Structure formats: structure tokens, C-alpha cells
Amino acid sequence: MSRDPAVPAGPGGAAGLHARHRAVLPGWLTLYYERPIELTHGEGRHVWDADGNRYLDFFGGILTTMTAHALPEVAKAVAEQAGRILHSSTLYLNRTMVELAERIAELSGIPDARVFFTTSGTEANDAALLLATTYRRSNQVLAMRNSYHGRSFATVAVTGNRGWSPTSLSPLQTLYVHGGVRARGPYAHLSDAAFIDACVADLHDVLGQAHGTVAALIAEPVQGVGGFTSPPDGLFAAFREVLDRHGILWISDEVQTGWGRTGDHFWGWQAHAAGGPPDVLTFAKGIGNGMSVGGVVARAEVMNCLAVNSISTFGGSPVTMAAALANLTHLLDHDLQGNARRVGGPLIERLRAACAGLPAVREVRGRGLMVGIELAEPGTGRPSPETAAAVLEEARARGLLVGKGGGHDSSVLRVAPPLSLTAAEAEEGADILAAALRAATAPRAAPAPGESPPAAPAPGESPPDAPAPGRSAP
Incomplete structure (x- = not known):
């Protein structure tokens, strides 16, 4: 070829x-x-x-x-903004950042919401953990088994997935609960209702192991790196009843499930809507359509619990905000x-x-x-x-x-x-x-004596029975 x-x-x-x-x-x-x-x-x-x-x-x-790749609206927004100013930081007012925050706050379903922009999902989850532990004055966090929340020191600490957790050192005390994987584990044989009941019982048991106050539960509605596994609809609503009795915050990690990807809902948490919206929601990936955009949405009292100065040098960048706003507008309009x-x-x-x-x-x-x-x-x-x-x-x-x-x-x-x-x-x-x-x-026949096995296809070369990839440039 x-x-x-x-x-x-x-x-x-x-x-x-x-x-x-x-x-x-x-x-x-x-x-x-x-x-x-x-x-x-x-x-x-x-x-x-x-x-x-x-x-x-x-x-x-x-x-x-x-x-879409090379979406015209996003490319146009990036080019026009880059022609005006590339960077300013959050020390200065940014009209596009405010407009995007207004739309995301409304879409989140969280009452009296505040939005903080980051550059990635890892940073968004890290910020959410900072907010929750500060607000609750505790470094104890609940997380799901098989979960993934990022590659920073704090997010690795709440990742229940051995293949993506390179260290046992942690700034947090993490307690892992069942529920993220429906088809494996000790509850796989149960009906959906019984599965939820068993996971709630496990949550009660885990809370009995905690040393006093627990800050939050962080959970992906659909586990991304974990293999697109998810619990029965309603699990997190059932968890929410327990969390609310203890004052524990619910952080919904929507880095992969947000913006309508699951089809049935705009956010993954909405499959568990009987419990209402989460206290904190994190997002990233798709909103920027390739630009580095992430963020946290939280109730005002949670978001404003940090009694110190803080800024973001690159979060809320004029260019990434312009791209995200154009991308979100396209997604909603179409x-x-x-x-x-x-x-x-x-x-x-x-x-x-x-x-x-x-x-x-x-x-x-x-x-x-x-x-x-x-x-x-x-x-x-x-x-x-x-x-x-x-x-x-x-x-x-x-x-x-x-x-x-x-x-x-x-x-x-x-x-x-x-x-x-x-x-x-x-x-x-x-x-x-x-x-x-x-x-x-397919079962592969062993090569005859003295015969070498077939070689793997070279780059760009298809196996004999495969249709050739298209060749025309866009």
C-alpha cells in the first residue's frame, strides 16, 4: 500500500x-x-x-x-481568541470564563453552584478532595473499588485500581466500598435490588471502621479506566441516604460520563437522581474537545470553605474557555x-x-x-x-x-x-x-515443522482478509 x-x-x-x-x-x-x-x-x-x-x-x-475532530466552531473560536489574547490568569476578569461557568452551573443541577476551572480531570478531582477534606476537617475519604480518579498524589490515593496506583503512600486515609462492578465480586449473583442492599450494608460496615468524621465519597457513575463498569441505577441514591445521615459529601466524578455521553442522561449521576444532585461534581475531557479544560462544581458553602487566597495560572485560560464554550454550544444546539x-x-x-x-x-x-x-x-x-x-x-x-x-x-x-x-x-x-x-x-493452527509463523502486518499494511483503511486526506 x-x-x-x-x-x-x-x-x-x-x-x-x-x-x-x-x-x-x-x-x-x-x-x-x-x-x-x-x-x-x-x-x-x-x-x-x-x-x-x-x-x-x-x-x-x-x-x-x-x-468531532476539527470542529469548525471550536477551531474558529480558538483562532479568534488567540488573535486577541492568549493568556491572562484568573487574576483578571474573563468574560468567556464567566459565561461558561454560568452555563455549567445551571446544567449541573447543583443549587447555588460555584465553578472552578482547572486544566485536567486529575486536577479537578484533586481540587474536589481539597474542598471536601477542608470543609469536613477530615482526611478520611470513601472511594469505590476498581475506580480511577487521576495521576496526582491525592487522586492516586483514592484510585481503587492496582494497575494505575503506583504507590501506597497517601495524604488521605481511603476506605473502599463495593458497588462499582456489577458482574464480578461477592454480590454478582444477586438481583439488582439485593445488590444495592448488600452494597449499602457494606457501606455501613465500612463507616464502622472509620475514625470519626469522613469527608466524602468520590465515585464515577460509570468507571472509565475500570472498563466501563457501573452499578445498578439507584445505588448512589441509596448511598446518599446513608451519607446524608453522617454529613458526608458526595463527589460525582463526571470526567468521562458527563456532557450526555451515556445518552439517557446529561450527567452520570442522574441515573441515581432519587438522591438529588451531588454536593460536588468534577468534569474535564470532552468539554474542551481536545483543549485542556477541567473543573469542579460545588455548592457555594463547600466551594467557599477555603479561607486563603488562591488563583489558577492556566485554569480558565481565555483560549480554552472560548473553545469549551463553542463546543458546549454546538453539543446542545445539535x-x-x-x-x-x-x-x-x-x-x-x-x-x-x-x-x-x-x-x-x-x-x-x-x-x-x-x-x-x-x-x-x-x-x-x-x-x-x-x-x-x-x-x-x-x-x-x-x-x-x-x-x-x-x-x-x-x-x-x-x-x-x-x-x-x-x-x-x-x-x-x-x-x-x-x-x-x-x-x-480464532484458534490458530501450529506451524508445520521448519515453518515460521506468519509475520505481523507492517505499519499501514492490512492482514490479507481485512479491508484496507481509507487513504484519502480530508
């Missing part, structure tokens, strides 16, 4: 860039694929690599390209939440049908455009990160990018395309993923 001449390759190509990457960047900085790819540009739901190969993007830069529901439902059913006869697929789960495919060893049921890695490679060779996650073993494929995904693109991606799953999980 010839390289698209419209996309010039960098010196040394992807292999050379990979060698330079390894020479100067941390060894723990994860890269996908045996031969990592460099993405150079995108449009809509597609991206192109440095070799000119086109891919249907079903991961969106880890759920961050929320509306009802992308409704599109996630309309397109996501058939996508999930199509994937379930395609996976029904595959012994390596343990479960297809999700809602809206947030779908997880859990892979396991046939016969044993043990998680199979090797299979997930193989499917990732097969899908890339066929022109589709997906992610992976799932506990500490990364045995779950994560499907999360931009919310503007069309029905035709959903069908195309599901068919490619089904073919990749079949190819990666």
Missing part, C-alpha cells in the same frame, strides 16, 4: 519517532500498539496517521474529542446527547449480536456511546489482557481505533467515539470490531 503523498512522513518515520520517544520520555508512559502510530490530523470521526492511513476513531483521544442515545443503542446491540458466539467475550455492556467489551480466557473466565491487546492490533490494521481498560489487567475494550457518530459509521465500526474479535480469538 502506498503512502498518501498529502501526508508527509517525519524524519525516521514512526519507528524513528518511537526510538526518540523512548530516549527522552518516561518508561511508564504507555503507548498503544506494537508499532505505535503518530496521528497527524483528523476530521469528523476520522483521524490520519503519519503514513497516510485513515482510521475511524472509536476512542476520541480517551473520550476527549467529544463532538442534541448530541440524543444522538448518543439513538446511535449508541443500536451500536451496543450490534456488538452484542456479533459477540454472542465468541467464547472469549465475557460481556458487552454500556449505555449511549460508552461501551465496554470484556474479554476472558474461555473455560477459566480469567481476564485476558493478551486477547484485548490482539484485538486492538487487529482493529487498527482494519482501520479502527478503540481503547482498552478494565481493572488492573486491561482486558476490556473501550468504545467511545465522538458523540456526532452517524448510524452508518456505527455500523461500519461495529463490523470492523467484530471482524477483529473473530480474527484475534
Whole structure:
């Protein structure tokens, strides 16, 4: 396959860039694929690599390209703002930041809300923990097993996922409770109602182990890095009844579930709405559509509990605020939440049908455009990160990018395309993923004596039975 001449390759190509990457960047900085790819540009739901190969993007830069690649409204807002002023800090009034905060405060559902902007989800969750522990005068925090909340010292301390928690040192005393994973663990065999009752009983038991005041429960309505797992609807409403009796705050980590991605709701917490909105809500990723935007929404009394001066140098940047406001306006005006529901439902059913006869697929789960495919060893049921890695490679060779996650073993494929995904693109991606799953999980015949196994496809080269990725530049 010839390289698209419209996309010039960098010196040394992807292999050379990979060698330079390894020479100067941390060894723990994860890269996908045996031969990592460099993405150079995108449009809509597609991206192109440095070799000119086109891919249907079903991961969106880890759920961050929320509306579309190269969305004209966002590009225009960024260019116009950059032409006026790039930076000012929060020491000066910023009209766009105020306008965006007003819209987010209203959308949050939190009464008398205040909004603080950060540059990432990690920083947003870190700030939420600072607020909660200060407000409650306690460093004890409840978190969910299998959770992920970021890579800072404080957020690692509330991450219940061994694969993403590099240290046991912590500024917090964290108590982990059941409920984030429905299909595994000691309560998996129970009905939804009994599952919730058992998790509430576990919460009571955990609180009995606490030393006095507990500051907050931090929880993802759908666990992202954990493999798109979620409890039955209503669990956090039941938790909220217990938390309220103790004065414990509820922090809803909406970094991956916010902005309508689940289709049924604008925020993940709304699946548990009987308990009302959370005390604190964190967001990031999709709101900036690739720009570095995160933030915290909280009741005024919680947000204003810090009795010191504070600023943010880069949070609320004029450029990122302009991008986020344009992106949010586009999302609302085009009802992308409704599109996630309309397109996501058939996508999930199509994937379930395609996976029904595959012994390596343990479960297809999700809602809206947030779908997880859990892979396991046939016969044993043990998680199979090797299979997930193989499917990732097969899908890339066929022109589709997906992610992976799932506990500490990364045995779950994560499907999360931009919310503007069309029905035709959903069908195309599901068919490619089904073919990749079949190819990666098919029994492989042992090579004959003296015969070498077939070589892996070279970068940009598809396996013999795969349709070639598109080649035209946007």
C-alpha cells in the first residue's frame, strides 16, 4: 500500500519517532500498539496517521474529542481568541470564563453552584478532595473499588485500581466500598435490588471502621479506566441516604460520563437522581474537545470553605474557555446527547449480536456511546489482557481505533467515539470490531515443522482478509 503523498512522513518515520520517544520520555508512559502510530490530523470521526492511513476513531483521544475532530466552531473560536489574547490568569476578569461557568452551573443541577476551572480531570478531582477534606476537617475519604480518579498524589490515593496506583503512600486515609462492578465480586449473583442492599450494608460496615468524621465519597457513575463498569441505577441514591445521615459529601466524578455521553442522561449521576444532585461534581475531557479544560462544581458553602487566597495560572485560560464554550454550544444546539442515545443503542446491540458466539467475550455492556467489551480466557473466565491487546492490533490494521481498560489487567475494550457518530459509521465500526474479535480469538493452527509463523502486518499494511483503511486526506 502506498503512502498518501498529502501526508508527509517525519524524519525516521514512526519507528524513528518511537526510538526518540523512548530516549527522552518516561518508561511508564504507555503507548498503544506494537508499532505505535503518530496521528497527524483528523476530521469528523476520522483521524490520519503519519503514513497516510485513515482510521475511524472509536476512542476520541480517551473520550476527549467529544463532538468531532476539527470542529469548525471550536477551531474558529480558538483562532479568534488567540488573535486577541492568549493568556491572562484568573487574576483578571474573563468574560468567556464567566459565561461558561454560568452555563455549567445551571446544567449541573447543583443549587447555588460555584465553578472552578482547572486544566485536567486529575486536577479537578484533586481540587474536589481539597474542598471536601477542608470543609469536613477530615482526611478520611470513601472511594469505590476498581475506580480511577487521576495521576496526582491525592487522586492516586483514592484510585481503587492496582494497575494505575503506583504507590501506597497517601495524604488521605481511603476506605473502599463495593458497588462499582456489577458482574464480578461477592454480590454478582444477586438481583439488582439485593445488590444495592448488600452494597449499602457494606457501606455501613465500612463507616464502622472509620475514625470519626469522613469527608466524602468520590465515585464515577460509570468507571472509565475500570472498563466501563457501573452499578445498578439507584445505588448512589441509596448511598446518599446513608451519607446524608453522617454529613458526608458526595463527589460525582463526571470526567468521562458527563456532557450526555451515556445518552439517557446529561450527567452520570442522574441515573441515581432519587438522591438529588451531588454536593460536588468534577468534569474535564470532552468539554474542551481536545483543549485542556477541567473543573469542579460545588455548592457555594463547600466551594467557599477555603479561607486563603488562591488563583489558577492556566485554569480558565481565555483560549480554552472560548473553545469549551463553542463546543458546549454546538453539543446542545445539535442534541448530541440524543444522538448518543439513538446511535449508541443500536451500536451496543450490534456488538452484542456479533459477540454472542465468541467464547472469549465475557460481556458487552454500556449505555449511549460508552461501551465496554470484556474479554476472558474461555473455560477459566480469567481476564485476558493478551486477547484485548490482539484485538486492538487487529482493529487498527482494519482501520479502527478503540481503547482498552478494565481493572488492573486491561482486558476490556473501550468504545467511545465522538458523540456526532452517524448510524452508518456505527455500523461500519461495529463490523470492523467484530471482524477483529473473530480474527484475534480464532484458534490458530501450529506451524508445520521448519515453518515460521506468519509475520505481523507492517505499519499501514492490512492482514490479507481485512479491508484496507481509507487513504484519502480530508
